Amino acid sequence: MNLFKTLQVPEAQRYWIRQARVPICFLHGGPKTAVDRDGTTLIDLLVDNERIAAIEPAGAAASADLPAIDLEAHHVWSTLIDMHAHLDKGHIVTRTENPDGSFAGALQSTAEDRSRRWTAEDIKRRMEFGLRCAYVHGVAAIRTHLDSPELNQAQRSWALFREVRAEWVDRILLQAVALAPIDAFRTPYGEELADLVAASGGILGAVTRAVGGVHGRLLNDIDPLLDTLLRLASERGLDVDLHVDESGDPVATALAHVAAAVLRNRFRGSVVCGHCCSLAVQPEEQIRRTLDLCAEAGIAIVTLPTVNLYLQDRSDGRTPRWRGVAPVHEMRHRGIPVAIAGDNCRDPFHAYGDHDMVDTFRQAVRILHLDHPFGDAVAMAGPVPQAIIRAGQLGTIAKGGAARLILFNARTLNELMCRPQSDRLVIDRGRRVSAELPDYCDLDGVS
């Protein structure tokens, strides 16, 4: 008997969700007893006036005289957080394909598309398509990077972002990071960009290059560039979010430089480093030293496994030999916060995706071996990014927090992992989300 065929979310302002199986890492308050091997427990949740009013051990609501749904021990999660996206690049894949699927090909084709096609109207249509997908899938907060290679594009994209952020404020919490080459902080543009970010309530970012030597494209002045970036951020009270070492080349060692710079500058804001792939191909002793520095500097890491799997170790006619991901287990063992996020969606950096953090989590488990046991792996898509990006109570199940939940037709994490969960039921502020995924034809004329 398929419970989800008949499940109706009550229309009432106050109702119980009974017998919900919840990963305890989502719970702020409430019982954390009788935890099973999946890290879950059974609870009853009282929804009252868009909020979670009570979290009780299962059975507490059995006699309550209120409307209720009985989930019969099916999974309930908080809506999730995607803390590293590129909403401005999304859905250009069919008009500007990556010629060979490589990182270099992605950079080149995206730059061409951006310079020719990125009007405010074009970005907005694609960004909204992405947000509609994310909302229907049960994503409550997104931090997106915005390509900001020079002032004209940056001003256009950030103005548009501010508009979209306001329009979506009730449905999806939006944050943005300025994405520019680290070399921008060698020029006066670095300061102009920091001013624009500060005026927009954003986060300062950059993408590092491989470090070392004095020849070719290797970066030999990363330390003063990071000092400048952190000084500009510090003066404006900005947090920092960087693309770091998205490479399988062991000479990409920027992560250690970032950690050292944070300590040297006594930077007080939050610092996130995304990707950090090349750390995995460095000697064990170097990995340990770098992670010790990261832990000391309080750096948070976001891993982007689907995009790493797609781009890293790709060369024509040769089968990839590694999965492209950062040493996530080693990071977590040291107590470094590590989040999972979706990164690029249907663009030259990643041809696939649907802004679906449940899909990203399911793939991350397989790519990163986050199972046997699952432990608190689910936290990497909810509570961990919530704490890193300071998303209030989003991404958690908290007494007093908004009733924003995903109900799954699955009683165990194995059942949840094995099917795509297309029949999940998303609740926003106590009400079932009735919107449907946008149709691809909504992008006709754009892509």
Ligand SMILES: [Zn+2]
């Ligand atoms: Zn990215």
